[in-house]
Amino acid sequence: xxxxxxxxxxxxRTFAIISxxxxxxxxxxxxxxxxxxxxRDAGTVKGKKxxxxxxxxxxxxxxxxxxxxxxxxxxxxxxxxRVNILDTPGHEDFSxxxxxxxxxxxxxxxxxxxxxGIEPQTIKLFKVCRMRGIxxxxxxxxxxxxxxxxxxxxxxxxxxxxxQSYAMNYxxxxxxxxxxxxxxxxNRIEQARVExxxxxxxxxxxxxxAVEHPMTETSYYKQALEDVMLLNEAGxxxxxxxxxxxxxxxxxxxxxxxxxxxxxxxETFLQFAPPPQPRQTKDEQxxxxxSSEFSGFIFKIQANMNPAHRxxxxxxxxxxxxxERGMSVTVPRISKSFKLSQTTQFLxxxxxxxxxxxxxxxxxxxxxxxxQIGDTVVGGKFNFQFEALPQFTPELFVRVTAKNVMKSKxxxxxxxxxxxxxxxxxxxxxxxxxxxxxxxxxxxxxxFEHRMKNEYNVEVIMEHIGSKVARWIENxxxxxxxxxxxxxxxxxxxxxxxxxxxxxxxxxxxxxxKYPDIKLYNLL
Ligand code: GDP
Numbered sequence: 389x390x391x392x393x394x395x396x397x398x399x400x401r402t403f404a405i406i407s408x409x410x411x412x413x414x415x416x417x418x419x420x421x422x423x424x425x426x427x428r429d430a431g432t433v434k435g436k437k438x439x440x441x442x443x444x445x446x447x448x449x450x451x452x453x454x455x456x457x458x459x460x461x462x463x464x465x466x467x468x469x470r471v472n473i474l475d476t477p478g479h480e481d482f483s484x485x486x487x488x489x490x491x492x493x494x495x496x497x498x499x500x501x502x503x504x505g506i507e508p509q510t511i512k513l514f515k516v517c518r519m520r521g522i523x524x525x526x527x528x529x530x531x532x533x534x535x536x537x538x539x540x541x542x543x544x545x546x547x548x549x550x551x552q553s554y555a556m557n558y559x560x561x562x563x564x565x566x567x568x569x570x571x572x573x574x575n576r577i578e579q580a581r582v583e584x585x586x587x588x589x590x591x592x593x594x595x596x597x598a599v600e601h602p603m604t605e606t607s608y609y610k611q612a613l614e615d616v617m618l619l620n621e622a623g624x625x626x627x628x629x630x631x632x633x634x635x636x637x638x639x640x641x642x643x644x645x646x647x648x649x650x651x652x653x654x655e656t657f658l659q660f661a662p663p664p665q666p667r668q669t670k671d672e673q674x675x676x677x678x679s680s681e682f683s684g685f686i687f688k689i690q691a692n693m694n695p696a697h698r699x700x701x702x703x704x705x706x707x708x709x710x711x712e713r714g715m716s717v718t719v720p721r722i723s724k725s726f727k728l729s730q731t732t733q734f735l736x737x738x739x740x741x742x743x744x745x746x747x748x749x750x751x752x753x754x755x756x757x758x759x760q761i762g763d764t765v766v767g768g769k770f771n772f773q774f775e776a777l778p779q780f781t782p783e784l785f786v787r788v789t790a791k792n793v794m795k796s797k798x799x800x801x802x803x804x805x806x807x808x809x810x811x812x813x814x815x816x817x818x819x820x821x822x823x824x825x826x827x828x829x830x831x832x833x834x835x836f837e838h839r840m841k842n843e844y845n846v847e848v849i850m851e852h853i854g855s856k857v858a859r860w861i862e863n864x865x866x867x868x869x870x871x872x873x874x875x876x877x878x879x880x881x882x883x884x885x886x887x888x889x890x891x892x893x894x895x896x897x898x899x900x901x902k903y904p905d906i907k908l909y910n911l912l
Contacts, residue, residue, distance in 0.1 A: 401748070402474065402705075460475055481829070496525070505544045525660075538555070552637070556640050567606065640653045669764075683772075686763045705750055721760070813827065
């Protein structure tokens with residue numbers, strides 16, 4: 389390491405990009421990598437998703453470019469900062485891991501397709517970020533296409549997501565007439581399709597162009613000016629502290645595909661995105677990232693899909709101190725120590741065995757079955773466990789049995805382990821104790837089936853019972869089985885808590901009207 393460890397830690401910026409599929413996350417990631425010098429040209433990767441277990445859009449980048457990025461973390465340096473981008477798989481790869489990854493970041497970038505506005509998957513991911521109170525930066529993408537009106541998009545943020553916004557810049561024109569952005573934050577106009585000196589044009593004290601320019605005659609410029617004046621008067625004020633708490637989202641308009649506004653975004657983002665943040669332990673101690681002792685927690689375990697390799701990788705977010713290859717760490721949950729000689733860290737330009745990593749970084753540990761999701765790993769004299777990761781409300785359910793009843797023992801063992809690992813959620817019916825599995829994404833079932841076969845030698849039969857609205861119960865003793873009907877069922881979760889599975893929101897509301905005394909709640 390070139391710098392002292394405290395400076396290394398302070399330089400880290402660890403975040404995830406959240407978006408609905410096709411909003412432009414891959415394209416954005418690629419542009420960021422380009423600015424970070426990790427790839428040579430900023431061409432585009434077609435958003436083609438192939439391969440059953442192509443767990444990341446990044447694999448697409450990898451395939452098409454022949455560079456070694458991988459499915460979990462990308463790292464590059466920019467302006468003295470070391471940037472870690474964590475992947476949040478979408479599409480058919482959406483799973484609880486996607487949510488849990490958001491537990492390991494200090495900030496989030498929300499990509500919005502400006503023609504579509506706020507879409508369902510964005511809402512789900514946003515809620516998790518919101519719950520954590522981390523800063524959220526918004527990029528309104530695809531301004532080179534005709535989309536919704538910018539003010540309408542900002543309104544949508546406030547109405548659908550209930551977050552206040554501050555437009556850092558404002559688009560001038562849209563689609564074919566996208567001339568550039570009015571950069572409120574840097575007091576300049578950034579021109580589209582213009583390179584070199586005049587790419588940026590200065591503004592005067594009145595907030596108008598300070599130089600003569602044909603743009604001033606266009607209706608787009610006049611409209612943008614009018615809207616900006618409106619925002620100046622009636623909009624929110626920029627407030628760094630509220631940004632830091634995730635109460636106010638800075639909004640940037642641009643186009644990832646044509647690479648417009650990405651660099652300005654990156655620079656401003658890095659200015660306000662926080663360095664590694666402290667994290668709380670189960671006994672409410674705050675662990676400072678600058679502590680000299682190493683600590684971290686496991687937020688994801690990835691099984692190798694290749695049956696020839698049984699190994700798994702546990703991803704650790706380093707919370708404090710530095711990691712050195714060969715060091716010994718303890719997992720307090722099982723009071724066991726391990727010497728960490730085999731460690732990988734994933735770099736954008738080169739996959740190499742990590743020698744040193746610090747708070748804010750992600751390392752991958754080879755796992756032969758010792759680790760669980762949510763585990764704390766500590767070095768030296770540290771002995772504590774970080775707060776548990778939240779459990780998420782599953783939406784998809786299957787009823788599962790072993791194909792061969794003789795394999796019942798292996799079947800239950802496999803399920804137990806995969807459930808503990810966080811790969812899938814376990815439920816059972818009340819008297820018959822049939823196994824029901826819950827997930828937030830379809831991929832989790834496929835992975836489950838695959839791993840049961842390959843790791844536990846059990847073929848399973850999965851009967852889809854579809855998507856359900858799951859609700860836990862505050863006053864369980866008031867619940868009677870007769871309250872369930874055609875559109876709901878009552879099951880127990882792995883901790884033996886009762887859970888209603890409603891067929892849809894409608895059935896949930898109907899239940900609420902009929903049994904107003906039963907207090908239902910959902911997890912995240
Ligand atoms: P992801 O699913 O969120 O990773 O989205 P991709 O980055 O794969 O983009 C989805 C599609 O939108 C691709 O065809 C991209 O080329 C396209 N796209 C991404 N950004 C822009 C943009 O700024 N403008 C336009 N016109 N298309 C874009």
